[in-house]
Amino acid sequence: MRHQKIALVIMAVLFALAPLAVYPVFIMKVMTFALFACAFNLLIGYGGLLSFGHAMFLGTAGYAAAHSAKVWGFPPELAILFGTGAAALLGVVTGLLAIRRQGIYFAMITLALAQMIYFYYLQVKFTGGEDGIQAVPRGTLFGFIDLSNIWAMYYTVLVIFLGGFLAIYRVIHSPFGQVLKCIRENEPRAISLGYDTTRYKLLAFVISATLAGLAGATKALVFQLASLTDVHWTMSGEVVLMTLLGGLGTIFGPVVGALIIISMENYLAQLGAWVTIVQGVIFVVCVLTFRRGVIGELASFLKKPL
Numbered sequence: 001m002r003h004q005k006i007a008l009v010i011m012a013v014l015f016a017l018a019p020l021a022v023y024p025v026f027i028m029k030v031m032t033f034a035l036f037a038c039a040f041n042l043l044i045g046y047g048g049l050l051s052f053g054h055a056m057f058l059g060t061a062g063y064a065a066a067h068s069a070k071v072w073g074f075p076p077e078l079a080i081l082f083g084t085g086a087a088a089l090l091g092v093v094t095g096l097l098a099i100r101r102q103g104i105y106f107a108m109i110t111l112a113l114a115q116m117i118y119f120y121y122l123q124v125k126f127t128g129g130e131d132g133i134q135a136v137p138r139g140t141l142f143g144f145i146d147l148s149n150i151w152a153m154y155y156t157v158l159v160i161f162l163g164g165f166l167a168i169y170r171v172i173h174s175p176f177g178q179v180l181k182c183i184r185e186n187e188p189r190a191i192s193l194g195y196d197t198t199r200y201k202l203l204a205f206v207i208s209a210t211l212a213g214l215a216g217a218t219k220a221l222v223f224q225l226a227s228l229t230d231v232h233w234t235m236s237g238e239v240v241l242m243t244l245l246g247g248l249g250t251i252f253g254p255v256v257g258a259l260i261i262i263s264m265e266n267y268l269a270q271l272g273a274w275v276t277i278v279q280g281v282i283f284v285v286c287v288l289t290f291r292r293g294v295i296g297e298l299a300s301f302l303k304k305p306l
Helices: 002-020 024-047 055-070 076-098 103-123 150-172 175-185 187-192 197-223 233-246 253-267 274-289 293-302
Strands: none
Touching (some): 002 024, 002 150, 024 175, 024 197, 024 253, 055 197, 076 103, 076 197, 150 175, 150 197, 175 197, 233 253, 233 274, 233 293, 253 293
């Protein structure tokens, strides 16, 4: 626990100082996707539930936040809350439909539901179809923090990211998190001990969806855009890659995985479609050489959980 807290402080300091050396918008993108990956990791890494449709929560929150800010005139704090709430509600509905299935059946149901959501957003008017919702106003946070200022926007995103990360950290180390791990390792054993495993898995699914929504709503304000990209199935695949590359079932792994993937997309953009091939090669190398991911292998070397 002590070394995890030290690592948390180091991570917070690095993100706080990062914009002094790196383009702030790039780091904001890393933080939003890191929160998305951490939310996904809570579900698969600690609950043992592989969702192939997590992009629907990211995209739904983005659309809800963007629409409420641009059309309804919501201030940024209410827009983010509205987007996060929309993702939580969608998490409850889809969770009730999917959570009673296990393994590949659960994964396929979440993928099917996400594709339904994608084609719905493609058709309805409020999303703007293929154009998305553009020129989303960042507004003024709490009536006095002007988010059009890049530094104000950056440190707002940093606070949201750290808040979401600490919430996940608390869940993992709570009695609920311990039961969740027990269900992951041996669900029949957990049932025999008297735990309602379906209820625990549903709650984990909703928490994961809510935090993924928080990431999506924040991302919509950062880039002032909500588009179909965030709800497409490839985004669900990308968050799987981030989590596996960083370290499945580790606390800091998804953050490192998001940093690696977003850095590749940013600095290898001139390669065009070859970026996907490079990502595939790296994923294959990762699976063959360090199956526990970057942080998983580091934790194994140090013999301390990270």
